[in-house]
Amino acid sequence: MEKYVIKGGNRLQGEVTVSGAKNAAVAILPAAILSDEPCTIENVPNISDIDCTIKILTQMGVQVKIINKSTLYIDPRHIVNPTVPYDLTKNMRASYYFLGALLGKAGSARVSMPGGCDLGARPIDQHLKGLASLGADGAVDHGMVHLESKNGLKGAHIYFDIVTVGATINVMLAAVKATGLTVIENAAKEPHIVDLANFLNSMGAEIMGAGTDVIKIRGVKHLHGTQYSIIPDQIEAGTFMVMAAATKGNILIKNVIPKHLESISVKLEKIGAIVEEYDDSIRVIGTGRLEKTSIKTLPHPGFPTDMQPQITTLLTLAEGTSIVTEGIWDNRFKYVDELRRMGADISVDGKVAVIEGTGHLMGAPVKATDLRAGVAMIIAGLAASGITEIEDIHHIERGYEDIELKLRALGADIKKIHSPENEMPLAL
Numbered sequence: 351m352e353k354y355v356i357k358g359g360n361r362l363q364g365e366v367t368v369s370g371a372k373n374a375a376v377a378i379l380p381a382a383i384l385s386d387e388p389c390t391i392e393n394v395p396n397i398s399d400i401d402c403t404i405k406i407l408t409q410m411g412v413q414v415k416i417i418n419k420s421t422l423y424i425d426p427r428h429i430v431n432p433t434v435p436y437d438l439t440k441n442m443r444a445s446y447y448f449l450g451a452l453l454g455k456a457g458s459a460r461v462s463m464p465g466g467c468d469l470g471a472r473p474i475d476q477h478l479k480g481l482a483s484l485g486a487d488g489a490v491d492h493g494m495v496h497l498e499s500k501n502g503l504k505g506a507h508i509y510f511d512i513v514t515v516g517a518t519i520n521v522m523l524a525a526v527k528a529t530g531l532t533v534i535e536n537a538a539k540e541p542h543i544v545d546l547a548n549f550l551n552s553m554g555a556e557i558m559g560a561g562t563d564v565i566k567i568r569g570v571k572h573l574h575g576t577q578y579s580i581i582p583d584q585i586e587a588g589t590f591m592v593m594a595a596a597t598k599g600n601i602l603i604k605n606v607i608p609k610h611l612e613s614i615s616v617k618l619e620k621i622g623a624i625v626e627e628y629d630d631s632i633r634v635i636g637t638g639r640l641e642k643t644s645i646k647t648l649p650h651p652g653f654p655t656d657m658q659p660q661i662t663t664l665l666t667l668a669e670g671t672s673i674v675t676e677g678i679w680d681n682r683f684k685y686v687d688e689l690r691r692m693g694a695d696i697s698v699d700g701k702v703a704v705i706e707g708t709g710h711l712m713g714a715p716v717k718a719t720d721l722r723a724g725v726a727m728i729i730a731g732l733a734a735s736g737i738t739e740i741e742d743i744h745h746i747e748r749g750y751e752d753i754e755l756k757l758r759a760l761g762a763d764i765k766k767i768h769s770p771e772n773e774m775p776l777a778l
């Protein structure tokens with residue numbers, strides 16, 4: 351079992367470069383199979399969700415060559431098996447993008463129900479509704495979603511009942527090669543929706559309106575190869591921003607799109623950090639003065655739910671009572687029990703957390719209950735007095751490339767240790 355061991359108290363200082371966006375990459379790699387020719391994709395993050403995506407592609411007959419750490423060559427000309435089995439979907443939410451991508455490519459898909467972070471109920475009814483509108487009949491059988499379009503996919507008018515990133519992406523993937531026009535209303539507007547549209551358009555797709563709540567897709571017969579660079583990861587950047595504020599640090603975060611970070615910047619300034627925006631970088635200076643605030647997570651351009659555990663952790667270090675409301679997921683406060691071990695005073699009632707800022711945290715053994723909850727434990731450990739040991743770090747490695755190395759370069763005292771289960775913790 352691997353753990354992170356952090357000795358807290360160091361101010362993080364220096365520069366860090368953000369990797370490509372996980373949530374864009376996990377959509378763009380499946381999208382590459384829609385092409386009739388090979389694609390080269392740059393700025394791919396080196397994380398375990400991408401390792402898993404590459405395994406899925408490879409087992410279905412797609413040739414994937416790793417050109418360098420962040421560049422992949424994907425040749426989808428010889429797909430033999432439009433099936434994604436349980437062992438490849440159980441740890442990864444975005445495996446369901448192969449539903450839309452395989453339908454668009456081959457007219458049928460068999461994809462095991464997806465895993466991913468446990469944030470409460472994660473139904474896929476809107477995905478199935480959208481794909482059915484395009485002409486995909488199907489059923490869920492023994493945990494396997496089986497969809498088929500016997501007469502070919504046809505453009506349709508789809509209105510989502512709720513704003514959903516995943517269903518918006520799945521319908522985009524299936525609709526690009528459908529006949530006629532597809533209109534998605536109440537579409538998600540996240541930066542990775544726009545990135546996926548830009549990628550598909552660079553292969554010859556005709557997608558208009560991505561980034562607004564109405565996306566129009568005129569189906570095309572063929573998509574050609576492309577060379578494309580994925581956008582920087584909004585959430586990785588936001589996480590380093592919070593780390594600077596939490597450690598009274600001063601970090602220049604490079605390879606970012608400041609516009610994607612606005613909702614985070616505004617809240618950090620309100621809490622007391624200094625945020626300086628440049629063209630493709632952002633500097634955050636932790637002043638040591640942290641003030642209470644109220645935050646509600648919302649679909650883009652609102653404050654992202656994937657930054658909720660990080661900002662809640664920061665607010666445990668602030669003066670006064672803060673309120674964080676989770677506006678997307680039913681159960682995204684499970685990590686609060688772990689923060690309590692470190693001295694945090696937080697009460698949770700459903701989707702609302704009330705944080706009584708205590709000004710400081712104490713190191714303790716904790717576990718990562720999911721990806722962002724896990725990185726929140728790192729933030730807590732960096733700011734806390736003493737030693738924090740974090741278990742179940744495989745969750746963190748789903749979405750943060752080289753986090754330990756990046757943090758050490760900023761002056762953090764963090765190391766990854768291998769510790770067999772039931773072994774006594776290492777003395778530092």
Ligand SMILES: CC(=O)N[C@H]1[C@@H](OP(=O)(O)OP(=O)(O)OC[C@H]2O[C@@H](n3ccc(=O)[nH]c3=O)[C@H](O)[C@@H]2O)O[C@H](CO)[C@@H](O)[C@@H]1O
Pocket residue numbers: 373376443444471472473474475476477478512513514515516517538655656678679680
């Ligand atoms: C791989 C990826 O990009 N994951 C992100 C994606 O997840 P994901 O795409 O799974 O999240 P959605 O935007 O689809 O979910 C939003 C809300 O809609 C509900 N819902 C969703 C689909 C559906 O068919 N029915 C339904 O009721 C969900 O339960 C949730 O309450 O967006 C989330 C919200 O920004 C982020 O936290 C995840 O990091």
Ligand SMILES: C=C(OP(=O)(O)O)C(=O)O
Pocket residue numbers: 373442443444465466467468656721722749
């Ligand atoms: C919830 C997340 O990911 P996933 O949807 O892949 O579980 C996340 O990135 O915070």
